[in-house]
Amino acid sequence: MRNMQSSDSLSSTLARAEKLCARHGWKLTPVRRRVLELLLAADGPVKAYDLLEGLKPGPGAAKPPTVYRALDFLMQAGLAHKVEALNAYIGCVHAAETGGVELYICANCGSVEERHGAPAPAKAPAGWAIDRSVVEHYGRCSACARLSA
Amino acid sequence: MRNMQSSDSLSSTLARAEKLCARHGWKLTPVRRRVLELLLAADGPVKAYDLLEGLKPGPGAAKPPTVYRALDFLMQAGLAHKVEALNAYIGCVHAAETGGVELYICANCGSVEERHGAPAPAKAPAGWAIDRSVVEHYGRCSACARLSA
DNA sequence: CAGAAAGTGTGATAATATAACATAGCACGT
DNA sequence: ACGTGCTATGTTATATTATCACACTTTCTG
Ligand SMILES: [Zn+2]
Ligand SMILES: [Zn+2]
Ligand SMILES: [Zn+2]
Ligand SMILES: [Zn+2]
Numbered sequence: 340m341r342n343m344q345s346s347d348s349l350s351s352t353l354a355r356a357e358k359l360c361a362r363h364g365w366k367l368t369p370v371r372r373r374v375l376e377l378l379l380a381a382d383g384p385v386k387a388y389d390l391l392e393g394l395k396p397g398p399g400a401a402k403p404p405t406v407y408r409a410l411d412f413l414m415q416a417g418l419a420h421k422v423e424a425l426n427a428y429i430g431c432v433h434a435a436e437t438g439g440v441e442l443y444i445c446a447n448c449g450s451v452e453e454r455h456g457a458p459a460p461a462k463a464p465a466g467w468a469i470d471r472s473v474v475e476h477y478g479r480c481s482a483c484a485r486l487s488a
Numbered sequence: 489m490r491n492m493q494s495s496d497s498l499s500s501t502l503a504r505a506e507k508l509c510a511r512h513g514w515k516l517t518p519v520r521r522r523v524l525e526l527l528l529a530a531d532g533p534v535k536a537y538d539l540l541e542g543l544k545p546g547p548g549a550a551k552p553p554t555v556y557r558a559l560d561f562l563m564q565a566g567l568a569h570k571v572e573a574l575n576a577y578i579g580c581v582h583a584a585e586t587g588g589v590e591l592y593i594c595a596n597c598g599s600v601e602e603r604h605g606a607p608a609p610a611k612a613p614a615g616w617a618i619d620r621s622v623v624e625h626y627g628r629c630s631a632c633a634r635l636s637a
Numbered sequence: 638c639a640g641a642a643a644g645t646g647t648g649a650t651a652a653t654a655t656a657a658c659a660t661a662g663c664a665c666g667t
Numbered sequence: 668a669c670g671t672g673c674t675a676t677g678t679t680a681t682a683t684t685a686t687c688a689c690a691c692t693t694t695c696t697g
Contacts, residue, residue, distance in 0.1 A: 423572040529683085561644095655681080667668100667671105
């Protein structure tokens, strides 16, 4: 399973998210904040409909658009990432570091490591202007690689 | 639009696919072959349900599983790739060159360039064993970049 | 030929995501 | 405070993408 953040680092990540939004005049509303909490507390990538379930207990009986809107906001703010090949989402532990993100996803335990600010892929076709890159690596994390060796 | 292959290069790619399958004892059945043709003839990534439409004219009134099975086969054979961030598929112009694939997808005209042969193993986390990588770059191809400059 | 394995057909359904429109809350100039 | 517009949310319905389960056929193999 993904290494769950300690309660401490979870709340400090949330605090940083709050500050980031305040600084930019973005609104980290209750729904958005709750979705971010669910993402950060999870022990791996989370499916949109699981977030939906996660919101049920609270006051807002959320419907799909609610969750997808919150995810759109969080991704635009750089506070969450989509794992394209899994149709799942993760909270960004780095709270919106700049630059592209590179993900290492363990197929065995579900842990995800993020690397921000990856170097440009260098040999793009001549004249090509890259706006955004999706880079996801699948395999076994160091712990799982040792066990299955 | 994606640079459509000339009829010539399309049939030579198909011929190479046939040979590859023959060599490995894989069965490029009519359905599979037809799906590959549709992919190669398309001028960009193709959605599964568009392939379904494309199969309608023929004898097999295909249902979704038919198409997804054919795609699974083609991808395992290295004859097609999935564009994860678009939920779409492309025929491999290189007919199963080995190694990972890196895609350059023009958001303006839909053209796709493939690069085979692992680009850069990069600096994976220590101990990490990568099985498969998804690398997709979105932006503007050289032609479209010039126009929108 | 029998039996097994691989491929396909078919109907149903699951899982993921968006459209369209109504309502509510907040910002901002007056 | 008031009206006005903008942003966010609620709600219903639907679109899009993908798989399951089971029957049937074809192909391979002994
Ligand atoms: Zn991140
Ligand atoms: Zn692991
Ligand atoms: Zn290829
Ligand atoms: Zn282009």
